[in-house]
Amino acid sequence: MATPRTLFDKIWQSHLVDVQEDGSCLIYIDRHLVHEVTSPQAFEGLKLAGRKVRRPDLTLAVADHNVPTSDRSKGIADEESRIQVETLEKNVKDFGVPYFPVLDVRQGIVHIIGPEQGFTLPGMTIVCGDSHTATHGAFGSLAFGIGTSEVEHVLATQTLPQAPAKNMRITVEGKVPEGVTSKDVILAIIGKIGTAGGTGHVVEFAGEAIREMSMESRMTVCNMTIEGGARAGMIAPDETTFAYLKGRPMAPKGGEWELAVEYWKTLPSDEGARYDKEVVLKAEDIIPQVTWGTSPQDVVPVTGHTPDPAAESDPGKKASIERSLAYMGLAPNTPMTEVKIDKVFIGSCTNGRIEDIRAAAAIAKGRKVADSVYAMVVPGSGLVKEQAEQEGLDVILKEAGFDWREPGCSMCLAMNADKLEPGERCASTSNRNFQGRQGPGGRTHLVSPSMAAAAAVTGHLSDVRALAN
Amino acid sequence: MEKFTQLRGTAAPMDMINIDTDMIIPKQYLKTIKRTGLGKHAFAEMRYNEDGSEKPDFVLNKPQYRNAQVIVAEDNFGCGSSREHAPWALLDFGIKCVISTSFADIFYNNCFKNGILPIQVTHEQLRELMDDAGKGSNAVLEIDLENQTIGRPNGESVSFEIDPHRKHCLINGLDDIGQTLQQASKIDSFEEQRKAATPWA
Numbered sequence: 001m002a003t004p005r006t007l008f009d010k011i012w013q014s015h016l017v018d019v020q021e022d023g024s025c026l027i028y029i030d031r032h033l034v035h036e037v038t039s040p041q042a043f044e045g046l047k048l049a050g051r052k053v054r055r056p057d058l059t060l061a062v063a064d065h066n067v068p069t070s071d072r073s074k075g076i077a078d079e080e081s082r083i084q085v086e087t088l089e090k091n092v093k094d095f096g097v098p099y100f101p102v103l104d105v106r107q108g109i110v111h112i113i114g115p116e117q118g119f120t121l122p123g124m125t126i127v128c129g130d131s132h133t134a135t136h137g138a139f140g141s142l143a144f145g146i147g148t149s150e151v152e153h154v155l156a157t158q159t160l161p162q163a164p165a166k167n168m169r170i171t172v173e174g175k176v177p178e179g180v181t182s183k184d185v186i187l188a189i190i191g192k193i194g195t196a197g198g199t200g201h202v203v204e205f206a207g208e209a210i211r212e213m214s215m216e217s218r219m220t221v222c223n224m225t226i227e228g229g230a231r232a233g234m235i236a237p238d239e240t241t242f243a244y245l246k247g248r249p250m251a252p253k254g255g256e257w258e259l260a261v262e263y264w265k266t267l268p269s270d271e272g273a274r275y276d277k278e279v280v281l282k283a284e285d286i287i288p289q290v291t292w293g294t295s296p297q298d299v300v301p302v303t304g305h306t307p308d309p310a311a312e313s314d315p316g317k318k319a320s321i322e323r324s325l326a327y328m329g330l331a332p333n334t335p336m337t338e339v340k341i342d343k344v345f346i347g348s349c350t351n352g353r354i355e356d357i358r359a360a361a362a363i364a365k366g367r368k369v370a371d372s373v374y375a376m377v378v379p380g381s382g383l384v385k386e387q388a389e390q391e392g393l394d395v396i397l398k399e400a401g402f403d404w405r406e407p408g409c410s411m412c413l414a415m416n417a418d419k420l421e422p423g424e425r426c427a428s429t430s431n432r433n434f435q436g437r438q439g440p441g442g443r444t445h446l447v448s449p450s451m452a453a454a455a456a457v458t459g460h461l462s463d464v465r466a467l468a469n
Numbered sequence: 470m471e472k473f474t475q476l477r478g479t480a481a482p483m484d485m486i487n488i489d490t491d492m493i494i495p496k497q498y499l500k501t502i503k504r505t506g507l508g509k510h511a512f513a514e515m516r517y518n519e520d521g522s523e524k525p526d527f528v529l530n531k532p533q534y535r536n537a538q539v540i541v542a543e544d545n546f547g548c549g550s551s552r553e554h555a556p557w558a559l560l561d562f563g564i565k566c567v568i569s570t571s572f573a574d575i576f577y578n579n580c581f582k583n584g585i586l587p588i589q590v591t592h593e594q595l596r597e598l599m600d601d602a603g604k605g606s607n608a609v610l611e612i613d614l615e616n617q618t619i620g621r622p623n624g625e626s627v628s629f630e631i632d633p634h635r636k637h638c639l640i641n642g643l644d645d646i647g648q649t650l651q652q653a654s655k656i657d658s659f660e661e662q663r664k665a666a667t668p669w670a
Contacts, residue, residue, distance in 0.1 A: 131575060
């Protein structure tokens, strides 16, 4: 009998173009997403070497990091941002790469538009010069972030030299309690394994709580796999996956669809497949999460408080806690719900999908953003924005005092005009609370969309379960 | 890519865990369309005050470490974003080797594409090397990639492991793309097979 294989093993083995004597592998890449920040030097390299893009038809480009989230018809005011977007526009033209222009309704965050268009499909290898490429693993694909040299390599050859990863499985058993979202699940996982817990591994998420999630929720979980140190996170494709993909513009049609689904059903890990590392969480133990520090692993339940460095015996960890608390302007043992906030950011490739905007609107409905708070909602794509407007979510949010913006990466990493001022504190649905991530000196608390909306209306970090009806 | 064989250089101690790529090169410097010129922005938020003046306490601002070629850092160096601007910034500053107990996968990979050697050592070894790096102008380490050793100021030597393929590419300064294009016929036949097996892909 054949050795039982994991989902990762199956995709890896079916993409091997070459294996050298020393064990180094060359794998084929099915889909390559390109954005303006990590691609200019790659295209420049191709030009200098006189190389072409091998498979423009497997490549899709979009500008997302630098684009303003205000009216874009007037162009980009910031000169460097404008040059970067113009450089992408020139490169896609020169190399014949499909591109969604900034004013196209399909424009959006690269990790939102791939799935939305059906460009992302199960069983595929998918790369992008962006660490949150892990998002696409929600479809049962092997998707991971790469550097710019690798972007150039994929553009030129449609392959990548790669070392095989180890298998890790994270199982979330049982059902999540009311008020707990996929964001809370992944934050709880990172809190448990730490930001280097998955290094060298590809993580497969499993268990009832994962199976019961929508595709949007699964994408949130896989998106932040990188914050747990693993380059890729994945979830076995199932009926939820197929239902999401069916009819998407770039998904297979007709007879090819039937063939594809038949193949996709062979992808889930075999019974008895071996994992190098296993982690198990009970969903019922998870309560809404919030970060207190400057690493995604600095996370506590909203009912908790900031840590006390005096209670830490390891000198390295103690110094790290002290440094984080000082940067965040928080005293030890502060209850999280006493932390007042200045801004709220709802959006990003982690939480900028329709379900996230619905969750925020459900809390915002009939309430008002606190006077001391500026709250913004940035849909992940033009199509997410359009759908939210069809559902009237924009009206609910605007009536509550939220700023309803145009799509892009926005204040997740503040490369455009949306940023925190030094010392400002933000409840954010994004993925990183690193120092200065949302603006130099800015302070970030990572939360779910409903928790962010709860913070907006109360003016401080709050337990959303007290507000939900 | 420049070859990496041996390096004799000052090592700067950065005794912190989780030095992320946002710290190494903050996003406001990612708007460049070039690979060069990022060295002056390396560690910008730790290195400069808001008015642009240097923070004297930051290690790379201290006279004895301004020309450092090696960084010695605690766990999980290079975590976070995939930005290759991080190794570009380090290289442009003059850093050719980073020693840590662990590296984030994407950063680790990116180093090899740019002729930077990331060396993984044990926790005990790291603490010794951190002490060495703390010795100011005497903080000179001798890295020998061929023999996989780090020579310490006291004459002792630390061995390290490295993937043989990566080592080969670094020592010979090999360009990945050129190597892969030699396999073009294998890529062609793979594409044909794949088109037959999974036509929708």
